[in-house]
Amino acid sequence: MHVNRRDVLKAGAALTFAVELPALARADINFAPSPGTWRNFQMTTRLEISKPAGVTQAWIPLPSVDEKAWIKRLGSTWSTNGKAAVARDPHYGAEMLHVAWAAGEQAPVVEVVSRIATQDRAVDLAKPADRSMTLSAAERGFNTAGTALIPVDGIVKETSDKITAGRTTEIGKVRAIYEWVVDNSFRDAKVRGCGIGDIASMLKTGNLGGKCADINALFVGLVRAAGIPARDVYGIRIAPSKFGYKSLGASSEVVTKAQHCRAEVFLTGYGWVATDPADVRKVALEEPPTNLALDDPKVVAARKTLFGAWEGNWLAYNVAHDLTLPGSSGPQVGFLMYPQGESGGARLDCLDADAFKYVITAKQLPTT
């Protein structure tokens, strides 16, 4: 990529260290989410527990994020042969449908229908900052604190300090971390083991691979460790990408396995800004013909776009960490992006299709 002096000056100091992108985006790649077209979607989650053992419970995430710039909640309805109530996490406001079935119920089932309206997000970071867009001290503290899976001290802080050394602006620091995560979060053939699920163990083992809940958690932790507010946003892809990225959209109405989390950073003067380094790695890994190099034009375009923008083909559930599931005596969950269940006091395995079945479908609704 050719970067002339004028462009650099126009973009400001924050971009002066930007990676020298080796190729121009091809003309047929136009990954440019831009707000302006709201679409309504309906998502249906049907959950069945086929081998209940005693009292059975389930917790199904409900869309809990309402931001006037990009997502509106339009409500949820449900039907079940159990007892259902909406529960709300007291720290993050994450809502879930909590369903309890009596011990004698042989075929626990629940179906939840949620509707949202959403649109693309994009912020122009080259524009002058609006200094009135700030976060309160309490909110800054909340969004820079560590969580069970995202510690912000120790090796996380050390790594963040190294990455951001010499950067003086928020944007500069966050951009440096974004580029570092994109460059380093591939599966390292030299790694010697698996992490225990938190980002400190990822950094210690050198095993920085994984999916969105790993890669974007690493990004969020490194940004928080730099003292800049950041948060994961847990959700699910609900429609194809209109920009031709097969890997960044739902491929059919069945989205049971399309859960995806993104990340936001709060940049003073710009507000909460959309980012998604994990999707850059997903494009590199999965976009046909697969295993693309980082200088492939499709990857270059995704890397450029996903710092500041994302496409509105995705539904956000919540921004919550370390949730206690109401009525459960089991451990907290690090995040709530998948339905959870318990039967006979034991947490069900959301990957065990025999005992814990769910199907999630999503469709766009006609414009009214």
Next chain:
Amino acid sequence: MLAPWHAPAAAAELQPVAATKQLTFTLPDVAGAAVALESARGRAVLVHFFATWCEPCREELPALSRLALRAHGAVNVLAIAVAEPDRRVQKFLETTPVDFPVLLDRDRAVAKAWHVVSLPTSFVLDTDLNAKFVVESDYAWEAVDAGTLASASAMAAGGLTAIKPINKRDSGG
């Protein structure tokens, strides 16, 4: 508390542990019964942290099971599944049965207290439950004589480091 162990760049070997404090835990096994480390006092103990989704762990468990059989009680093996749903571990053990208790560290509390950062990680404890050796990778348990392991757990640092380890780094999860 133990000092944190950073994964060394060299091939996996049993590394001496310089900690002085004893470790402890009480965890449920996959059947729901509480198992205390203290109950193993009097024999050498191999405490093995793993996860069913972690590829090298899956390959290592059968070798540990054979080691437990060879030991005839001289070495207690206790495996700890880290942060996994009970059902997933139970189902895994239906297809990969093992001859030692498998405990559930549902919230990572024990893994964190023991400064486990990567899986698999194994500790060799002496008969007083002092951690003597640690290996933060899969290991050639097939090559270990159970009697040697039991006696080496009481030896000074270095007693087992001559054993050549498996080195299957590329299979990490």
